[in-house]
Amino acid sequence: MIAGYAIAIVILLMMSAFFSGSETALTAASRARMHALERDGDKRARTVNQLIANRENFIGAILLGNNVVNILASVLATTMFTSLFGQGGLALVLATAVMTVLVLIFSEVMPKTYAITRPDSVALVVAGPISVVVKTASWIIKLIQMIVNGVLRLVGVGAAASPLSAEEEIRGAIDLHAAEGAVDKENHLRLVGALDLKDLTVEDVMIHRKNIYMLDADLEPRQLIMKALSSPHTRLPLYRGEKEEIIGILHAKDLLRAALPLGGDVSKLDLDSILRKPWFVPETTPVQEQLNQFLARGQHFALVIDEYGELQGLITLEDILEEIVGAIHDEHDVQIQGVRPQPDGSVNVDGWVPIRDLNRATGWDLPDEEAVTVAGLVIHEAQTIPEPGQSFVFHGYRFNVLRRQRNQVTGVNVSKAAPVAEVD
Missing domain, CATH: 1.10.1200 (Non-ribosomal Peptide Synthetase Peptidyl Carrier Protein; Chain A)
Known part of the structure; x- marks a missing residue:
């Protein structure tokens, strides 16, 4: 009789361990990996995904099964110890102590530790049996959920918070x-x-108009060709009169195709016939949308204008890709970053350098919500156009103004500010 009780208790503890490990594995299983396995035809992964999709049901079924077997094991243990030591407090104390240790070690800690170290493989193994338990106990789970939701409403607990996107x-x-x-x-x-x-606009990543390499369409053809060939860029905006008056985009390949047949007599070059129509985009265009437009139109170059139609800069497909992969340089690029680290750990930065580029280069976390460039950030925080030699501390960094040209801050030394206690 005692041996029968002991065997039954061992079996129930093993069932409890199965439920505990299953809960941990299914909760911690990688949804991305399960999705990939299901896409490859793994039926077990599909079962795991079905369980995870309705997490409340499988957790309810596991908790139901776990509590049933634990309570039953405790009852059998109490009966066994009572038959051994008779009615009284000793049997209850021994049953409680022994079952607490056994359940804690063999039915909780050990299976959950094993499952958390290899959740995906364990989830694939237990998904089938747990799915059967969920289907078998579905009506009980629904009843329990109704009671739980009703009690929560009575105590004034609102709906669950929205899950993470x-x-x-x-x-x-x-x-x-x-x-x-x-x-x-x-x-x-x-x-x-x-x-x-998706959080950036064209204004955040464009090349400012002051840094655009443009050519005057009224230059002599030979001079125009030489300037175009000496440029590191293949696409060059051409203006006539004012630099704001862009009349077209000159592509280096189009220029060579038109110039070579002339046999050196470039005075006959028909510039207007090879110019490409400029593409203007608003500075408020989201970068993600601009990337989609580049891909859809098969173009890599656009001019950026503000709400008044004034030229603000240009943006290329490369500018957008650099926001993902970092700076892209080829053998024709002029690698002037505008960020120059100093021996003391500070950085000399040109005012036009975007804050995002400075953060990438240094690993800092300067905010770029209110300003795009380093100079813009200094002016925004200082609420004035500072003079060379002035120093400011904000966002945990010290900004020493090095140079100013008219109303533009052209050079800043940036370093991490000393803690407040040290400053005092």
């Missing part, structure tokens, strides 16, 4: 793995950069 979940996973060292800095910036595109 897919983007927030992905971003959180990337940040977590980066903090743990599983993702290096470069890959972290690339992955986060792809997610950040």
Whole structure:
């Protein structure tokens, strides 16, 4: 009789361990990997995904099964110890102590530890049996859920908070793995950069009009050709009169195709016939939308205008890609970053440098919500156009103004500010 009780208790503890491990594995299983396995035809992964899709049902079924077997095991243990030691407090104390230790070690800690170390493989194994339990106990689970929801409403507990969006979940996973060292800095910036595109506008990533390499359409043809060939760019805006009056875009390949047949007599070059029509886009266009337009139109170059139609800058497909992969340089690029690290750990920055580029280069976290460039950030925070030699501390960084040209801050030295205690 005692042996029968002991065997039954062992079986019930094993069932409890199965339920506990199953809960941990199914909760911690990677949805991305399960989705990939299901796409490859794995039926077990499909069952896992079905369970995860209705998490409340499978957790309810597991908790129901776990509590039933644990309570039954405790009853059998009490009966067994009573038959051994008779009625009284000793039997109850021994039954409680022994079952607490057995359940805690063999039915909770051990199976959950095993499951959390290999959640995907364990989830694939237990998905079938748990699916049967969920279907069998579905009516009981629904009744329990009705009671739980009713009690929660009575005590004034509102609806559950909205779950994280897919983007927030992905971003959180990337940040977590980066903090743990599983993702290096470069890959972290690339992955986060792809997610950040939807939060940027063309104004945030464009080349400012002051840094656009333009050509005067009224130049002599030979001079125009020489300037075009000496430029590191293949697409050049041409203006006539004022620089705001862009009449077309000159492509280096179009220029060569037109110039070669002339046999050196470039005075006959018909410039207007090879100019491409400029494409103007508003500065408020989301970068993600602009990327889609580049891909749809098969173009890599657009001029940026403000609400009044004034030229503000230009944007290329490369500018957008650099927001994801970082700076792209080829053998013709002039690699002037405008960011020059100093021996003391500070950085000399040209005023036109975008804050995002400075953050990428240094690993800092300067805000770019209110200003696009470093000079813009200094002016925004200082609420004035500072003079050379002035110093400001904000957002945990010290900004020493180095140069100013008219109303423009053209050079700043930036460093991490000393803690407040040290300053005092």
